[in-house]
Amino acid sequence: MASPLTTSVLQGSTSTPIRATTSNLSLRAAPSVPPASQAYEPLVKHVLRRRLVYHLFPYSAAFTWALVVITSIWMQGGVSEVGVVATLLQPVRPSTIAITVLSWTLGAIPIVVLRKRYSSAAPTPATSPSQIFHTAWNKPTTTRALLTYISSAFVLTLLHILAAYTYQEDPRLSLFVKSKKHPYYLNGRLLYLLSSQLLVASVYLLRNILLDRFTVRWNSLFSPNAHIQNFRLARVLIVGFTLVLLATLNTAVHTFLFGLARLIALPALYKLPLIPRLLRPFTSHFLRGPYSLVLLLRNGPLIARAFALSFSTLAIWEFAESVFDHVVSEPVTVSQTTADPALTIISGTTSSDLYFKHFAYNELVHFANEDSDAARAQRSALFADQKYNPSMWSTLVRESLITLGKDYQLLLRRGKPEAPAPAAAPTALKAPPPPPGIPQTPLLRTSVFKPSSQQVIRQARDALAGRSLARDFPFIMATGENVPELFRSVLHAPPSQVVSESSALKKSEEEMKKMAKTLDPKRWKTMLLKALETQVEKVVPKRVVEGKQRLGRWWTRERVNKVVECAVPNRKLDALAIQALSQLVCHSLTEDKYGVVQRDIPRILEAMISFLTAIEEYRTELQTKYPTPSADDLAHLPPAEVAQKEKVMIELATAGDVLGEVDDVMRVVFVALKNGLVRIVQTFGERLSAFRFPPRIAKILQEYVDYT
Incomplete structure (x- = not known):
């Protein structure tokens, strides 16, 4: 005898509902390796940030502090004038500390931020100095870097002037000269210092571009004692000698250019219309006196001040960038601080x-x-x-x-860069074939009824109006003779005339291209430069021309090591x-x-x-x-x-x-x-x-x- 439960199941009704067994197991896809932006890069950035804070900033601040102390003692006449006790107390004077903080904050830190922002691990693909310069010139980052260097140089100039007024009686570096009759005459000594710093910023940036300084050097990864080699005494002496030579050349070249500007450029500006009215209240005193380059050589203290300012500016930048180069290339170990x-x-x-x-x-x-x-x-x-x-x-x-x-x-x-893939030729769209089963019988486009008298009259009228001469009067269209002037306007030109008109059109297009090429401003600029170069070579000595040619060859010659570096x-x-x-x-x-x-x-x-x-x-x-x-x-x-x-x-x-x-x-x-x-x-x-x-x-x- 069947049980009641079996009977109820066989009858299709159950007293207890059936439920699926629940489980925590589910099919889940295995995750991929986390990207570097989440698992690795934040750890490296944290280490680099600590290096900047605890290594670069203290070292650069200490170097700036020492440089400000030396400059302040030099402004006061040296240790013999200041005294031993005052010399020992000079580093802790409030004025020294204030100038140090401002010089480091506004002079060195912007250069570090610039390098941090625009440094790259990929070297510049160039094989000659000219290619390196043109590649950098086409980058928008170069303009920003130049503005940063110029701003830092001007700030250091103003701080130097502030220190000069603090430690000296009258350095004569005010914005305007002291004149009751002409109170707005610009001070030439101040303009000399500012223009010298402008040249310092430009030359230093050019040097960094030619050295490809914004590319990270990985010497620290391959030499275990790289942190010692970067600060050897020989290296320090070489860098110091380079800075002295660079400051000396900058001061000499700037003195020569400043004299040329007073001798040629400023008088030329006064020959132009309307401009003298704007310049005369500020610069007319520069036109007085002898037009001689020896005039600047009489101002020895000013030239010495410009040299000292150039050297201190270059030293602050170079030390900060050298420490930065070492910090960003030193090996980083972050994996041991993680679980895996x-x-x-x-x-x-x-x-x-x-x-x-x-x-x-x-x-x-x-x-x-x-x-x-x-x-x-x-x-x-x-x-x-x-x-x-x-x-x-x-x-x-x-x-x-x-x-x-x-x-x-x-x-x-x-x-060499990879050649771009050739563009695929556009394929012509083909008309789809007609569906099967439809007869290919051509449609009749003409009337199937017998034409009436009105249709014949209409056709004749259209022919006289010149709408269908080629269809109704083919002999007239073929000869073109004895055709009234009224109907000649609707005649088609003969093939020979069409060919001659197309050739004339092509000839005119070629002439227009030649004219556009002739009027190209770049071509005219190149021609003028070549003509000017030819005339200058006839006047200047032969040794100068040979030196210019050697410089040109040096500027454009491909370096073998750069060619290999571009390959690997x-x-x-x-x-x-x-x-x-x-x-x-x-x-x-x-x-x-x-x-x-x-x-x-x-x-x-x-x-x-x-x-x-x-x-x-x-x-x-x-x-x-x-x-x-x-x-x-x-x-x-x-x-x-x-x-x-x-x-x-x-x-x-x-x-x-x-x-x-x-x-x-x-x-x-x-x-x-x-x-x-x-x-x-x-x-x-x-x-x-x-x-x-x-x-x-x-x-x-x-x-x-x-x-x-």
Whole structure:
């Protein structure tokens, strides 16, 4: 007998409703490796911020303080005039501290902010000083940098004047001269100082542009004692001598230009209409006296003051920028402060900013080289990661190979930019075929009825009105003769006349193009400059012309080291990536429990061998392109060719440092690739036969196996 529950179920009705079993399990996609902007870059920015606050700011403030103390003692006549006690108390005087704070805040800090804002890890792709200058001139950041330097220079000038009125009786640096009759005459001494500082700012910015100073130098990542080398006594002396030479040249050139402005420019302005009325109340006293450049040489104290002000300004800027260069290139270690160091480093390698990428790969090299139980455990966890999709190892390999691949393609192009893809030709739209089943019978466009008398009269009237002469009177249109003037306006021109009119139109277009080219202002400017240059060369001495030509060749000549740097601009980043990958591949033989790395070993070796082959070919090309003639070759040549060869040898000797820099540039990646390949081959040995390689890669790899 069936139970009541069974009976109720069989009847289709239940007393207890059926419910699905609840569960906390759900299908969730594995997260990807967090981006560098969230996991890595904030940590690096925090470290850099602390370095600016605790390293750069105190050092630059202390240097500015010492410079202000020395300048104030010099203004008072030296230690002999001030006294020993006053000299010792000078650093703590309220006036000294106030001027120091203002000079550091308004003179040094804006330069640091400028460098922090516009520094980049990518070098400028230029091979000569002219290209570097024109590339920088086309950037809007150059104008902002120039305004920053000029503003800082003017502020330091005003503070120097304030200190002069504090420590001296009458430095005669007021805005207007002391004259009751002419109270608005501008003070020439003040204008001299301001214009000198304007030239200082321009020259210093030009020097930074030619040195590519806004590009980060990564020497600290490759030399363990870089923080000591940056502040050696020899380096300090070289920088000091450079600043003295730069201030001396600036003062001499500015004195000459200031004299020319008073001798030529200002009298020329007074020859123009309306302008003298504006200038006369302020500058008419400059026209008095002898027009001689020796006039400025009589003002020795003013020139000495300009030199001291230029040197102090350059010293403040140079010290702040030198410390900044050291701070921003010093290695950063942030992974050990996080819960998962490997995840933090690999997240940093995915950064789109090359600056943070350098730090991440440098830290990855130390992570791969560390020999400790904790480091081995972290590397094993990196290889066996399954929490992220793609895994951490896959993300690292992909980012590293993409980085190396881009630089490899750039090396093959010898630093030239990638050619734009050709635009696809527009395809003509084709009419769709008619649907099947519809008859292709042409439609009749004429009347099917018999024409009436009214239609015949209408056709005749249209013909007389000239609407259908070609249809109704073809003989008239063919000859064009005996046609009344009323109907000639509707006749078509013969083919010969159409051809002649089209040729005349093309000729007129060519003439208009020639006229536009003739009226091009750039062409006229070039022609005028060449004509002016020709006339000047006829007047000036021959040595001056030769010096100008040498300067022009120096300005436009391509530097060999710059050509190579354009081919491998990220060579140090590539070297770090190669070192890290090779070390991790070697450690995977014992630390990779599941063989995750093995599937990527062929790709890694192929990328490294391809890169190494391209570098070796480029080195051979450079050695062939820049040969050095021997003494035996010169002995069998005629005197004229010997003289020419000697000039070439002198140029090669002068370019010896350049060629040495070429070897240094290429050696960074070359040595890293060689060491990485040898390390992998020695680690795996005969096990490499289990992988499949392309024939070219296998042949090169076999040579390494045989060698090791």
